[in-house]
Amino acid sequence: MYRIGELAEKLSVSTDTLRYYEKHKLLAATSRADNGYRLYNEEALRVMQFIIRAKGVGFSLNEINGLLSIKIDKASHSCADVKSFTEQKLTQVNDKIAELQCFKGSLELLVAACCGGEEEATHCSILSALENVDAINK
Amino acid sequence: MYRIGELAEKLSVSTDTLRYYEKHKLLAATSRADNGYRLYNEEALRVMQFIIRAKGVGFSLNEINGLLSIKIDKASHSCADVKSFTEQKLTQVNDKIAELQCFKGSLELLVAACCGGEEEATHCSILSALENVDAINK
DNA sequence: TTTGACCTTGGAGTATACTCCAAGCTTTAT
DNA sequence: ATAAAGCTTGGAGTATACTCCAAGGTCAAA
Numbered sequence: 001m002y003r004i005g006e007l008a009e010k011l012s013v014s015t016d017t018l019r020y021y022e023k024h025k026l027l028a029a030t031s032r033a034d035n036g037y038r039l040y041n042e043e044a045l046r047v048m049q050f051i052i053r054a055k056g057v058g059f060s061l062n063e064i065n066g067l068l069s070i071k072i073d074k075a076s077h078s079c080a081d082v083k084s085f086t087e088q089k090l091t092q093v094n095d096k097i098a099e100l101q102c103f104k105g106s107l108e109l110l111v112a113a114c115c116g117g118e119e120e121a122t123h124c125s126i127l128s129a130l131e132n133v134d135a136i137n138k
Numbered sequence: 139m140y141r142i143g144e145l146a147e148k149l150s151v152s153t154d155t156l157r158y159y160e161k162h163k164l165l166a167a168t169s170r171a172d173n174g175y176r177l178y179n180e181e182a183l184r185v186m187q188f189i190i191r192a193k194g195v196g197f198s199l200n201e202i203n204g205l206l207s208i209k210i211d212k213a214s215h216s217c218a219d220v221k222s223f224t225e226q227k228l229t230q231v232n233d234k235i236a237e238l239q240c241f242k243g244s245l246e247l248l249v250a251a252c253c254g255g256e257e258e259a260t261h262c263s264i265l266s267a268l269e270n271v272d273a274i275n276k
Numbered sequence: 277t278t279t280g281a282c283c284t285t286g287g288a289g290t291a292t293a294c295t296c297c298a299a300g301c302t303t304t305a306t
Numbered sequence: 307a308t309a310a311a312g313c314t315t316g317g318a319g320t321a322t323a324c325t326c327c328a329a330g331g332t333c334a335a336a
Contacts, residue, residue: 200322
């Protein structure tokens with residue numbers, strides 16, 4: 001079991017963030033020590049990694065709560081509910097991937113086209129390439 | 139040229155958002171009409187689409203400003219600056235894509251495994267699958 | 277010509293997600 | 307035994323990104 005500070009360091013987040021997530025029902029401590037200290041197990045670590053990843057790709061804490069509640073709120077959802085919610089999230093994720101592929105393509109084009117030298121960027125083809133970034137993104 | 143309301147509707151954002159972006163140097167109106175109304179051209183439309191996409195995949199307005207300033211701030215950056223900044227962003231984008239691929243894999247697994255019926259989700263295999271989501275995400 | 281829809285500005289208010297602080301208890305090291 | 311580091315709570319403060327409002331100008335249609 002980890003104390004809050006240990007888990008925080010392992011995840012590169014603050015202890016305040018962990019307490020904030022507990023207050024907002026995203027992740028409760030696994031248990032409490034006799035002295036009242038929060039204790040977290042490996043499962044909690046994995047859930048936090050999940051939350052951090054989800055945040056990184058643009059899900060709000062509220063949306064992440066929704067994703068996590070599939071797990072937590074078992075009895076209150078039917079299979080049909082869960083399936084349709086999950087399909088919806090899958091569509092969202094696919095859309096996000098598609099957008100990022102566009103960014104990736106544009107940026108790769110820019111990197112490939114740029115001379116990388118010391119002259120002013122005014123004369124660098126990377127900039128003209130970026131000016132067409134939206135066209136590329138389609 | 140579009141008036142602010144027309145552009146806002148085309149993009150499904152509020153006019154307040156467009157004025158907010160102008161105030162925060164993300165996108166100025168292309169010009170002003172004689173009556174003081176903001177006017178936007180097709181280029182502005184494309185820049186806004188770019189901003190909206192970037193936001194959707196988790197870039198902050200500040201980061202987006204950085205991306206846009208490659209375009210705007212030509213004379214103040216060398217080619218080497220621009221190239222290294224762009225390569226850094228590319229790494230970020232690749233990381234985000236990898237994370238989303240994990241989500242996608244997990245969610246697809248869940249959708250495929252779920253019966254989709256009316257019974258309580260307690261008995262649905264989609265949930266047990268989700269409990270291993272972090273393992274799947276690796 | 278006047279009603280309604282649209283635009284202007286500046287500034288205040290809100291939601292989200294932290295982040296910091298005070299006051300105090302616990303534990304570890306010297 | 308006492309200091310330093312770590313934990314507790316509740317609550318206040320901050321950054322980001324809007325969102326709304328007031329007071330007023332503009333414009334097209336009835």
